[in-house]
Amino acid sequence: MTPESQTATLAEVHRGAPSGEPLLFADDLVAGYLPGVNILQSCSLVLHPGELVGIIGPNGAGKSTLLKSLFGLVNIRSGTLTLKGEEITNMRADALVRRGVGFVPQTNNVFPSLTIEENLQMGVFQTPKQYAERVEAVIDLFPELGKRRKQRAGALSGGERQMVAMARALMPEPSVLLLDEPSAGLSPVRQDEAFLRTRRINKAGVSVVIVEQNARRALQICDRAYVLDQGTNAYSGPGRDLMSDPKVIELYLGTLAADVEAAEEDHGA
């Protein structure tokens, strides 16, 4: 492959990505859980400073697996992962936290027997002195948590737990935040709040990668997104471009909303 054709291919895989050195670069990852079974076949992603990048795609496409491989939780079998130009392939999660990467899992993401305050302390267990410095800035992003610091996390609703998990991940002041389906299991209103909160965190200077089932909402808030299918990159581009791309609509977003509207118009509703 000539350097020119390689550049063309890269531009296609990362359509719409800014130029310059990426903050995070996953290049051609092959990864999986069980020996001999690759879930990610050849998967790439770049995140530039200040970006909010989405990962969408059908069930089982490997979205969460890609996110976990960025945080050292799934074995990368080939390909490379770099953070600010330094290789971090298969680096352990605790080392990644020290380098400024935060991760919010989709489920089991709080310590239920600990209070909100203690959960936030766990976020900086490697650097406990940071707690006093960071806690008020983080509570500013989640004022609801400030009023309930002594409440046990196990007694909170799904949406409130999600807030605690995000707040805990923000305690060490990460430069990259990896979010696995922050809207999962929430009511539509709470989902909207989760998306707006994600955007606010991004605007506060944290670069974000978000995996989402709610593809339309994710595309509305993301600068760019990757559509995965069967463990590999299917499409990519700015969120709004993907939302109006007929192929993406047909295969991944569904046409139900448009169909319902058309049917209602036909029936004079």
Ligand SMILES: Nc1ncnc2c1ncn2[C@@H]1O[C@H](COP(=O)(O)OP(=O)(O)OP(=O)(O)O)[C@@H](O)[C@H]1O
């Ligand atoms: N811990 C695990 N051990 C073995 N296989 C797993 C494990 N976790 C996920 N997989 C497999 O990896 C594949 C991709 O799963 P993944 O959770 O990454 O998909 P996804 O795109 O996030 O799907 P969804 O939108 O349904 O959450 C699936 O076939 C799944 O069965």
